[in-house]
Amino acid sequence: MSQSIAPVLAEQQIDTSPTLTFEEYRVYQGEIDVKYELYKGKLIPMPTATVLHIKICEYLVYQLQRYLAEHNLDLVVKTGLGVxxxxxxxxxxxxxxxxxxxxxxxxxxxxxxxxEFDEKPLLVVEVVSENRRADYVIKRAEYELANVPEYCIVDPKNGKQKIRLFALIEGEDGYTYTDFLPGEEIVSxxxxDLILSVDEILNxxxxEQLVKAENAQLQELKQEATAERQHAEEERQRAEEERQRAExxxxxxxxxxVDPDTV
Structure with missing residues (x-):
């Protein structure tokens, strides 16, 4: 007796997660250690960062903070800030x-x-992790729509290493981009005036080592300044002793x- 075989239909994954308004998202309390982005009203959990990812972000924050301080700009560099x-x-x-x-x-x-949407950051940086399409396509379109002047993608994946800078250029329709490869320097x-080594950003x-080196340099400069002050003080004391001896x-x-002026 033949037996009919009913086709097996693959179960479609149905998104049952809640759809949130932006205001609901702003006050949403999810898992303590998970950050969520919002995409079309849906919560998108962010993956845990690798050590390299963390190092790249910390390095960029350090370099940007130094740049802003050196140029006395009333700007701030932050991680964890939503846009x-x-x-x-x-x-x-x-x-x-x-x-x-x-x-x-x-x-x-x-x-x-x-x-907020009308509060434009000057620069946003994304370090590529698991979802490459999100950084290169989806987020690029969102930041362009939000008129973010510059969007930087740092891609440390072996074989694809590069830094891509998207920028809004006057006279151009939307973002234009430039790729910077290992061995080159990026120019924002x-x-x-911010010029950084691609190699140093990617690796x-x-x-902490940079801060230690900077602190050591400051200490050396302080020691040199102290030695110069001591030398100047010794010269002043020597001149004062000569003056008193002459008097x-x-x-x-x-x-x-005897008139000393005639001697």
Whole structure:
């Protein structure tokens, strides 16, 4: 007897997660150790960062903070700061540069720290992790829509290593991009004096080592300055002793009836 075989239908995965408004997302309390982005009203959990990912972010924050301090700019560099990219979308870039006033506005609002759609950061950085399409295509489109002046993708994957800078150039329709490869230096459009080694960004030293080296250099400069001050003080004391000796000699000559100005 023949037996009919019913086709087996693959179960379709149905997204049963809640759809949130942006305001609901701003105050959403999920798992303690998980960060969520918002995409079309859906929560997107962010993967745990690798050590290399963390090092790259810390290195960029360090270099950007030094640059802003050297140029006396009223800007801040932050990690973990959200950027709203559309009505129902919000991202958490790896690094964000914005004005101090925008950060204070975000801090004054309840819930998560997120820059509103009309509060443009100057630069956002994403370090490529698991979902490459998200960084290269989806987020690129969102940051372009939000008119973020510069979007930097750091791609440390072996065989694909590069840094891609998207920028809004006057006269151009939307983002234009430039790829910087190992052995080259990147030049920012928003911060044209900021020039960094691609190799160091892709394989950065520990920031702690950089801070130690900088501190050692400061200590050396302090020691040199102290030695110079001591030398100047010794010269001043020597000059003062010579002056006093000359005054004593002049006084003794006058006692002997000799005009010291004629000697």
């Amino acid at each position: 709203r990219t559309d009505e129902d979308k919000s991202r958490i870039p790896d690094v964000v540069v914005c004005t101090q006033s925008l950060l204070e506005q975000a801090a004054a609002r309840p819930g998560a720290g997120i820059l 459009v928003v911060f044209p 950065p030293p520990f920031v 004593r000699l002049a006084a003794r000559l006058r006692e002997l009836g």
